[in-house]
Amino acid sequence: MVTDGPRLLSNVIRSQDALHAPYGGVVPELAARAHLQTLVPVIERALEDAGTRWEQIDAVGVTRGPGLIGCLLVGVNLAQAIAYARSLPVIGVSHLAAHVYAGLLEDEQLRPPVLGLVVSGGHSDLIRWQPDGEIAVIGRTRDDAAGEAFDKGARILGLPFPGGPAIDKLAASGDPRAVAFPRPRAPGLDFSFSGVKTALLYEVRKRKTLSEQERADLAASYQEAIVDALLQRVEAAQAIDRAPTIVLGGGVARNRRLREAAQARLGHLARLIIPAPELCTDNAAMIGVAALIEWDRRGPDPAPFDADPSLGFS
Amino acid sequence: MRLAIDTSGVDQAMVVLDGRRVLAAEDWVRRRDDQPVLARLEALVRRAGGGPDDLEAVAAARGPGSFTGLRVGLSLAAGLAYARHIPLHLVDSLPILARRANGDPATVALRDAGRAEVFAWREGEPVRRMPAAELAGWLPNSARVIAEPAGMLATWSPAQAHLEIPEAERRRLSAALADSANWTFDSQKPLRYDEVQALYVQPAAAEERARKAT
Numbered sequence A: 001m002v003t004d005g006p007r008l009l010s011n012v013i014r015s016q017d018a019l020h021a022p023y024g025g026v027v028p029e030l031a032a033r034a035h036l037q038t039l040v041p042v043i044e045r046a047l048e049d050a051g052t053r054w055e056q057i058d059a060v061g062v063t064r065g066p067g068l069i070g071c072l073l074v075g076v077n078l079a080q081a082i083a084y085a086r087s088l089p090v091i092g093v094s095h096l097a098a099h100v101y102a103g104l105l106e107d108e109q110l111r112p113p114v115l116g117l118v119v120s121g122g123h124s125d126l127i128r129w130q131p132d133g134e135i136a137v138i139g140r141t142r143d144d145a146a147g148e149a150f151d152k153g154a155r156i157l158g159l160p161f162p163g164g165p166a167i168d169k170l171a172a173s174g175d176p177r178a179v180a181f182p183r184p185r186a187p188g189l190d191f192s193f194s195g196v197k198t199a200l201l202y203e204v205r206k207r208k209t210l211s212e213q214e215r216a217d218l219a220a221s222y223q224e225a226i227v228d229a230l231l232q233r234v235e236a237a238q239a240i241d242r243a244p245t246i247v248l249g250g251g252v253a254r255n256r257r258l259r260e261a262a263q264a265r266l267g268h269l270a271r272l273i274i275p276a277p278e279l280c281t282d283n284a285a286m287i288g289v290a291a292l293i294e295w296d297r298r299g300p301d302p303a304p305f306d307a308d309p310s311l312g313f314s
Numbered sequence B: 001m002r003l004a005i006d007t008s009g010v011d012q013a014m015v016v017l018d019g020r021r022v023l024a025a026e027d028w029v030r031r032r033d034d035q036p037v038l039a040r041l042e043a044l045v046r047r048a049g050g051g052p053d054d055l056e057a058v059a060a061a062r063g064p065g066s067f068t069g070l071r072v073g074l075s076l077a078a079g080l081a082y083a084r085h086i087p088l089h090l091v092d093s094l095p096i097l098a099r100r101a102n103g104d105p106a107t108v109a110l111r112d113a114g115r116a117e118v119f120a121w122r123e124g125e126p127v128r129r130m131p132a133a134e135l136a137g138w139l140p141n142s143a144r145v146i147a148e149p150a151g152m153l154a155t156w157s158p159a160q161a162h163l164e165i166p167e168a169e170r171r172r173l174s175a176a177l178a179d180s181a182n183w184t185f186d187s188q189k190p191l192r193y194d195e196v197q198a199l200y201v202q203p204a205a206a207e208e209r210a211r212k213a214t
């Protein structure tokens, strides 16, 4: 729940990681099934935490896409039914754009132009949030998303799902220069992570058995390669067209090495905003902020709308 | 004013009831590029002469049926009921289908489950999913069968095709839904808002694989 400012009143996150962990990745079918039962209690908690009653709510914001259709259907319909039932306006927003807008919760002065990097299990997008309010994608992944690269790397190293936090933790005791993984290269400002993943697989096979130190070194080196590839692209984009503000967002932006290296490498190139970890991971606060921004820009949605699993940044 | 929704099948319907009286009803056939169901719902409630504040209870068909349709119908129902704090009921889809028969309800209801399988229900038993090829041994000789899509029994079990109630002898889904909803509103206990669960006749494939692996 958010209010003008924007100020965060409550932010309830119900993670499904435990549900999906036994399968080593998100199982769409299970995710959608769980949504039907968890959503109402989550909304109830958000109202309670904010000390709010329905009567005090002015509008409902909801993710219209992109994402798993089964989950989006539940959210989009439940939210609009609530809005209808309470005679409230509703605003459907892009989950991806919301990762950029989350920066507003760190710095309420945040305004475009902004150069943004959205990195998660499903996305690695380099964007420009333009003064007219539009968001243009200027770089995307050619294969895996950064978060997927972490998940797959973790599996290769025998670490649990979700892979990002597991690698992050293990890498803390490893040497990032132990193994010189190839730096992913794709044309223009695009990303590619399949090469470094394959290189990790070879390294693990080559060694047959892994000591704990070797495993930590591989994790650190692998993480370093991904982080370096991500930041290199942000630097390149900034060199082409300098933006006064750079925002990082998405679940992978929780990665400690990425946050630290971003400060070192981007901090002098622009005002750098990396939201708190709980605002980088998927959360409802950023959807609330996105709803505020979209409300100012185009007003509420005039008629009921459907979920759009392949929605972009707008 | 009470609302019932069935978006579980190919034929879909919505009714607004005042006691046993139908104030407004709509039937439609599911299509890919259809307008959002909520748009129909809003228009229907308006046609019934009311608004969201007038809703006193909601019922929705819980399946078995289409993945998309069930999610839409159940989330709409849960959202409405929760936001207005009114009773919420779920109704099995195949008994609703059975009530589409003119006169007495059909004793067996079948719905295409894809991949040469059917969802099958007969009076007094829970719904099951079975290969269409097994229908012949499962169907009682005296059954009055209603199938969705209509006429499919001839494909699933040609020797028993005569047991199916012809399409001309069935009512609109909204009429069957109104009857089922009235019975449910009057005799069943409402659910908690977090108990909303589609009727899954089979466990999720992933769970099934994991279970077999252990």
Ligand SMILES: [Zn+2]
Pocket (backbone or CB within 6 Å): A095, A099, A120, A250, A251, A281, A282
């Ligand atoms: Zn996300």
